[in-house]
Amino acid sequence: MNTKIVLLMILIFVFMGMSVLSLKFEVVKEGGTVYIRADGSIDPVTAPIERNGRIYTFKGDVNDSIVV
Numbered sequence: 001m002n003t004k005i006v007l008l009m010i011l012i013f014v015f016m017g018m019s020v021l022s023l024k025f026e027v028v029k030e031g032g033t034v035y036i037r038a039d040g041s042i043d044p045v046t047a048p049i050e051r052n053g054r055i056y057t058f059k060g061d062v063n064d065s066i067v068v
Contacts, residue, residue: 033065 035043036056042049048060 033067036068
């Protein structure tokens with residue numbers, strides 16, 4: 001009887017370990033500030049914002065502060 005309990009416990013721990021390994025983890029980078037300058041330029045240039053004349057389009061998520 002004890003052998004069955006031990007095997008069951010081992011199986012439970014194995015399945016718990018497999019479920020933890022299957023979780024998706026994302027790296028969160030430290031936020032900064034996106035500036036839209038008086039001349040219309042965007043700083044930093046890697047910000048996911050596109051400028052077409054006087055129209056600015058978000059090309060991705062911006063999780064930073066935006067200063068115009």
